[in-house]
Amino acid sequence: MHPMTAANLRNAYGGESMAHMRYGVWGDKAEREGFPNTARLFRAIASAETVHAGNHFRELGNEAGDFLCASMAAFGLGTTSQNLQGGINGETFEINEMYPVYLESAKFQEEKGAQRSFQYALAGEKTHAALFQKAKEAVDAGRDVELGPVHVCQVCGWTHEGELPDVCPVCGAKKDKFQTFA
Numbered sequence: 001m002h003p004m005t006a007a008n009l010r011n012a013y014g015g016e017s018m019a020h021m022r023y024g025v026w027g028d029k030a031e032r033e034g035f036p037n038t039a040r041l042f043r044a045i046a047s048a049e050t051v052h053a054g055n056h057f058r059e060l061g062n063e064a065g066d067f068l069c070a071s072m073a074a075f076g077l078g079t080t081s082q083n084l085q086g087g088i089n090g091e092t093f094e095i096n097e098m099y100p101v102y103l104e105s106a107k108f109q110e111e112k113g114a115q116r117s118f119q120y121a122l123a124g125e126k127t128h129a130a131l132f133q134k135a136k137e138a139v140d141a142g143r144d145v146e147l148g149p150v151h152v153c154q155v156c157g158w159t160h161e162g163e164l165p166d167v168c169p170v171c172g173a174k175k176d177k178f179q180t181f182a
């Protein structure tokens with residue numbers, strides 16, 4: 001694999017891994033603040049980040065060794081409103097900067113597996129940003145978000161609130177590949 005694409009996969013893996021942990025902690029905080037749906041949303045999205053991280057890691061299967069990873073990492077346990085803003089900021093960075101640039105690099109270097117892994121993540125992050133935004137508007141109005149079941153594709157990490165689609169629109173996985181947070 002081209003070194004730059006490998007480095008981008010490692011950095012994305014690092015970012016997704018930390019997002020998974022951070023959303024878990026922020027979900028617990030939302031629960032304690034009396035926002036159970038927001039907590040459920042954090043947990044669902046945390047699970048999607050695990051899928052993204054796992055896909056990046058698997059693409060690196062032949063790139064064994066010890067490396068430093070660099071990625072944007074938000075720290076701090078704020079209020080749930082602040083934590084949701086942290087989620088929006090992180091997802092927006094991934095949507096507008098990180099994944100489009102990583103994806104173009106992988107295309108230029110003709111790294112097909114990395115392209116797929118970056119595409120899957122980019123598609124998932126778009127719904128994450130929108131769901132966090134919806135939750136933040138509710139929490140800022142002093143109430144929990146109204147939230148139907150949240151489905152997470154365990155193949156690509158695409159995340160969808162509402163009715164479960166027959167197939168994942170991003171990766172084509174069937175219904176039974178979804179994990180539902182209800």
Ligand SMILES: [Fe+2]
Pocket residue numbers: 019045048049091124125128
């Ligand atoms: Fe995300």
Ligand SMILES: [Fe+2]
Pocket residue numbers: 153154155156157158168169170171172173
């Ligand atoms: Fe999928």
